[in-house]
Amino acid sequence: MNYWLVKSEPESFSIDDLKKAPKKTTFWNGVRNYQARNMLRDEMKVGDEVLYYHSNAEPPCIVGLAKVVKEGYPDPTAVDPKSEYFDEKATKDNPRWFMVDLQFVRKFDKPLTLDDLRPIKALAKMELLRKGSRLSVQPVTKAEFEAVLKLVGD
């Protein structure tokens, strides 16, 4: 079992959007970064738990939990010329970009802001809190994941 954190701008797809989605599930398309792509394609497994983070929000915060319900498969928007995520170098035989399916698990009663997270010793090395961290899909250690849940009162 692995743990992850995904970023989403609430204006484009918030955790409430995920909760309202059919089967509370969505495909996590549009990631166009190789490091993130490799994790989506190779490492995220069904059942893995995912922290859901709102970036460019006021304030930015971890708002809840999701889980992986389908493992990496080609992102069809990469080969769709009409999509904003179209990549002319992607083909059906060489999809280049991948995505997973995520399902809503729960929304925290109180979202955890960066200010909530920064003082926590167990989270000192968390990728999210690293200066200049831009990865939209990040690995989270078990200890970090448990520390986050502890903060919301579990």
Place this chain on the structure above:
DNA sequence: GCCAACGTTGGC
């Protein structure tokens, strides 16, 4: 809206 910190692109 600013800008630091990245990642990518492309000329050489």
Place this chain on the structure above:
DNA sequence: GCCAACGTTGGC
């Protein structure tokens, strides 16, 4: 294969 220029992310 280097690296300057450029585009993007995302906190502030």
